[in-house]
Amino acid sequence: MTETVKVYSRPKTLIDRPWHFCPGCHHGIAHRLCAEVIEEMGLQENTVGVGSVGCGVFSYEYFNFDGIGPSHGRAPAVATGVKRVLPDRLVFTYQGDGDLAAIGTTEMVHAAVRGEKITIVFINNTLYGMTGGQLAPTTLMGQVTTTSPYGREAKQAGYPMRVCEMISTLEGAAYVARVALFNPAQVAKAKKSIRRAFETQMQGIGFSMVEILSACPTNWGMAPLEACKHVENNLTSVYPLGEFKVPEGVK
């Protein structure tokens, strides 16, 4: 019998159970990347994840480390409290665009203003996923959602909100990056960015945020691969990928 070595197996930082996500949803990839980075950094026993309301709501059921389910949009405030009481822990929030860019804008902006040493993992899929695909501040111009049946119009709903560009103007924010998951190369880059964000926090440098452009095949009405193409062709032109701010210590 030939001996084999594992090239890839499920990280220990994920509980072995099925996920509620729809087929082809990028939330699953984002969850797995966070779990892999925490395992690689050896921080499983030293991490507190703060969930959100939305499709990311069950993150504490999936991650195999401590987790908190805060009220809608308040994850950065809860994470601030946890981090200030337990400054040696890795504290990160996992929030969607409805949670972070609409309901929790205040908490997110002011956590960055104060330079809290927490990390925000921000999943941007341009709509409210769990509640059935309503318009979010991040919805693209002309995009049809259940609450913009004729497409998003500026006179009614304004313009898309670019969170990374906004946060990177603040002195308190140390690491700000926008990544995507539409192909294997982008997934590798996304993992590297999550690692840098967590390292920014663990080195005590300051606030860090990774925005992940994520596909929502169900609410976009697309097949999973078509949804990946949509992210590549239509989302990245409105939300350009890249690192907006990188501190010296993690370069």
Next chain:
Amino acid sequence: MAKVSFLEERCKGCGLCIAFCPKNCLALAGHLNTQGYHPATLVDEGSCISCAICARMCPDVVIEVEKEARR
């Protein structure tokens, strides 16, 4: 054991592993799993290079990848 193994009951048949496989050695199976999806499966083990791109694209952590150990 095959180079690529699937937790078939967890697979939702999204096909991302199949689309990004550089050697085109994966396909959706003809049968259904208990969730009602056609699960992804390895159809051409000979051309598989154990690159694990399938596992890294899988949104449901369905895939484990192995390769033969070097002597």
